[in-house]
Amino acid sequence: xxxxxxxxxxxxxxxxxxxxxxxxxxxxxxxxxxxxxxxxxxxxxxxxxxxxxxxxxxxxxxxxxxxxxxxxxxxxxxxxxxxxxxxxxxxxxxxxxxxxxxxxxxxxxxxxxxxxxxxxxxxxxxxxxxxxxxxxxxxxxxxxxxxxxxxxxxxxxxxxxxxxxxxxxxxx
Amino acid sequence: xxxxxxxxxxxxxxxxxxxxxxxxxxxxxxxxxxxxxxxxxxxxxxxxxxxxxxxxxxxxxxxxxxxxxxxxxxxxxxxxxxxxxxxxxxxxxxxxxxxxxxxxxxxxxxxxxxxxxxxxxxxxxxxxxxxxxxxxxxxxxxxxxxxxxxxxxxxxxxxxxxxxxx
Numbered sequence: 414x415x416x417x418x419x420x421x422x423x424x425x426x427x428x429x430x431x432x433x434x435x436x437x438x439x440x441x442x443x444x445x446x447x448x449x450x451x452x453x454x455x456x457x458x459x460x461x462x463x464x465x466x467x468x469x470x471x472x473x474x475x476x477x478x479x480x481x482x483x484x485x486x487x488x489x490x491x492x493x494x495x496x497x498x499x500x501x502x503x504x505x506x507x508x509x510x511x512x513x514x515x516x517x518x519x520x521x522x523x524x525x526x527x528x529x530x531x532x533x534x535x536x537x538x539x540x541x542x543x544x545x546x547x548x549x550x551x552x553x554x555x556x557x558x559x560x561x562x563x564x565x566x567x568x569x570x571x572x573x574x575x576x577x578x579x580x581x582x583x584x585x
Numbered sequence: 586x587x588x589x590x591x592x593x594x595x596x597x598x599x600x601x602x603x604x605x606x607x608x609x610x611x612x613x614x615x616x617x618x619x620x621x622x623x624x625x626x627x628x629x630x631x632x633x634x635x636x637x638x639x640x641x642x643x644x645x646x647x648x649x650x651x652x653x654x655x656x657x658x659x660x661x662x663x664x665x666x667x668x669x670x671x672x673x674x675x676x677x678x679x680x681x682x683x684x685x686x687x688x689x690x691x692x693x694x695x696x697x698x699x700x701x702x703x704x705x706x707x708x709x710x711x712x713x714x715x716x717x718x719x720x721x722x723x724x725x726x727x728x729x730x731x732x733x734x735x736x737x738x739x740x741x742x743x744x745x746x747x748x749x750x751x
Contacts, residue, residue: 419618421615424611435634445630446630447617448623471606502606509676509677530677530678538620541612548605548607549605552601552603553600
């Protein structure tokens with residue numbers, strides 16, 4: 414019988430980015446409950462980029478739409494700015510809308526995981542485990558893409574509890 | 586970033602592949618909480634935050650009213666954008682914090698703004714009805730989606746938006 418896994422997140426560093434302070438608080442509380450050791454928050458893409466250069470997070474959890482630099486702009490800078498120290502950081506993109514065009518766009522600017530709001534503890538947990546258990550190689554294509562390999566279309570191998578319907582849809 | 590990040594691992598005619606971030610070393614599968622324990626603790630923490638949401642919601646709606654007044658005085662895109670941003674955020678928080686009707690009404694509002702025909706002026710009256718509905722939810726302290734009046738209001742708004750977008 415397999416021994417149940419008890420992931421220890423205490424060495425993990427996560428940067429939470431959302432222009433709603435209430436939402437960053439919710440996500441922070443969830444991460445603290447999981448035992449994540451180092452968490453910082455930012456409220457715009459611009460602030461997050463600067464903070465990331467010092468904090469050097471393992472994972473960025475970012476909202477899509479924000480004033481002063483949204484999620485897409487943040488990811489582009491983290492991945493491609495010459496001086497960025499976080500080119501290979503894993504990114505979970507949060508968004509209120511999961512239309513196909515958004516999912517495809519997010520994939521094309523180099524996110525690692527996608528999560529639709531409303532946020533749930535289960536949704537965040539499943540994305541963290543996916544990042545830990547299934548690291549993706551990075552690709553630099555001739556057409557200019559740089560980021561996690563986009564060929565993983567769906568992740569149906571997660572062995573945790575059953576996810577909500579929107580979580581299944583949101584995996585890319 | 587670990588030392589192995591970015592290490593070349595292969596190449597094709599159209600792309601170069603390198604090692605991505607490997608967090609397994611940083612996150613061992615022993616020594617922490619089980620998934621059930623972790624989720625139970627997190628859900629309890631979210632519940633504690635949710636208790637503060639009601640007070641925050643009242644203040645947020647007051648600020649949204651100010652933005653609405655500015656939009657009515659000058660119905661420009663520049664005045665609509667901050668209004669949209671605030672309600673969009675509420676929409677994202679509602680269900681997480683025990684107010685599914687806030688999310689439902691917010692979704693109706695966002696759908697109207699995003700999908701309306703660009704050549705047609707957004708109707709301030711319809712936006713205001715969404716704000717009034719959010720107030721009703723707060724007033725009745727509807728912490729589940731079982732409240733009949735609030736549900737009817739949300740439904741009526743969805744129908745009104747459907748008509749506008751048809």
